Amino acid sequence: MPIRILFAADPADWPDYQPALTQALKEAGIDAILSDTAPDPASVDYIVFSPGGTIRDFGPYVNTKAVLNLWAGVERIVGNQTLTQPLCRMVDPAMTETMVEYVVGHVLRHHLGMDEHILHQDGVWRHGAIPPLARERPVAILGMGELGQAVARALLALNFPVRGWSRTPREVPGVATDHGAEGLARVLTGAQVVILLMPNTPDTANTLNAERLALLAPGAFVINPGRGPLIDDDALVAALDGGQLAHATLDVFRVEPLPSDHPFWHHPKVTVTPHIAAQTRPDTASRVVVENIRRAEAGEPLLHLVDRQRGY
Numbered sequence: 001m002p003i004r005i006l007f008a009a010d011p012a013d014w015p016d017y018q019p020a021l022t023q024a025l026k027e028a029g030i031d032a033i034l035s036d037t038a039p040d041p042a043s044v045d046y047i048v049f050s051p052g053g054t055i056r057d058f059g060p061y062v063n064t065k066a067v068l069n070l071w072a073g074v075e076r077i078v079g080n081q082t083l084t085q086p087l088c089r090m091v092d093p094a095m096t097e098t099m100v101e102y103v104v105g106h107v108l109r110h111h112l113g114m115d116e117h118i119l120h121q122d123g124v125w126r127h128g129a130i131p132p133l134a135r136e137r138p139v140a141i142l143g144m145g146e147l148g149q150a151v152a153r154a155l156l157a158l159n160f161p162v163r164g165w166s167r168t169p170r171e172v173p174g175v176a177t178d179h180g181a182e183g184l185a186r187v188l189t190g191a192q193v194v195i196l197l198m199p200n201t202p203d204t205a206n207t208l209n210a211e212r213l214a215l216l217a218p219g220a221f222v223i224n225p226g227r228g229p230l231i232d233d234d235a236l237v238a239a240l241d242g243g244q245l246a247h248a249t250l251d252v253f254r255v256e257p258l259p260s261d262h263p264f265w266h267h268p269k270v271t272v273t274p275h276i277a278a279q280t281r282p283d284t285a286s287r288v289v290v291e292n293i294r295r296a297e298a299g300e301p302l303l304h305l306v307d308r309q310r311g312y
């Protein structure tokens with residue numbers, strides 16, 4: 001008997017995911033009925049979900065074996081009290097590649113001082129100070145998970161000294177890793193670039209606050225493709241205005257879309273990107289979703305299972 005998969009993610013994504021999931025199911029040899037509606041919730045074996053998805057109450061889905069989120073971040077679903085089914089987050093190899101490209105691009109922009117030349121094509125021959133070498137510019141990565149580690153590897157390959165911080169101890173070749181509150185101070189002290197790649201949980205709110213921003217090297221850069229609440233926005237603006245920070249590149253915000261009158265849009269030391277650092281790619285993400293369905297059907301452990309207690 002075919003299994004029934006309900007696509008209850010953002011309806012705008014259905015035209016992309018219908019063929020991608022169908023292809024991935026075919027490749028895996030799984031007999032399934034895939035649809036974006038289910039007249040009988042009790043008939044649904046698997047739910048594909050994302051923020052903007054169509055289900056608020058998971059209670060009626062009494063036979064659903066897993067909810068498979070298309071996003072890496074789960075803060076908008078993990079607290080849903082009606083969700084008792086296992087929840088898996090997205091780890092998509094293409095999304096990881098994109099995040100690496102985004103972060104490396106913005107690190108190099110700041111490291112090489114590219115704005116100086118890109119924004120001033122005015123006939124003045126600016127032959128100022130040469131930038132330091134990458135190996136002279138310490139980078140701190142807050143969050144040493146799938147994305148943080150991939151970014152660390154890419155920056156190490158360019159010779160940046162990389163420090164990494166996580167909740168629990170992590171060993172990452174070439175990275176000076178640390179964890180816990182004291183570890184955070186060690187990782188941040190003297191860092192010239194900070195990259196935030198943690199989830200949005202009650203524990204991670206305002207991780208980068210005034211006290212911690214003050215630990216950075218003067219003139220440091222902040223790059224946040226993690227989540228908006230990881231940074232105390234007022235402290236960030238104060239550090240930019242006071243010169244402790246040279247620039248902040250922000251991809252994620254407390255309110256999205258960022259309101260058009262938000263001061264970040266006009267701050268000369270802030271770059272706003274509209275949550276585009278690393279989007280899930282239908283082809284590769286569908287294979288991840290289908291691999292989890294295959295695992296569940298075979299009685300094997302699910303990949304990327306979310307721990308409700310810790311919130312990610």
Ligand code: NAP
Pocket residue numbers: 072073074091095142143144145146147148165166167168169170180197198199200201203204225226227251252275276277278279312
């Ligand atoms: P992940 O594999 O779960 O890694 C999360 C990392 O954060 C882990 O190292 C974890 O520590 C650490 N962490 C969690 N809570 C912490 C705490 N209280 N203190 C210190 N460290 C803590 O997640 P991921 O796949 O790398 O994704 C990270 C985040 O990136 C997502 O949650 C999402 O918010 C964001 N994201 C953004 C975009 C975008 O387009 N802007 C795209 C994808 C993802 P442990 O290692 O000890 O568990």
Ligand code: GLV
Pocket residue numbers: 070071072073074090278280
């Ligand atoms: C994007 O922000 C994601 O969490 O996948």
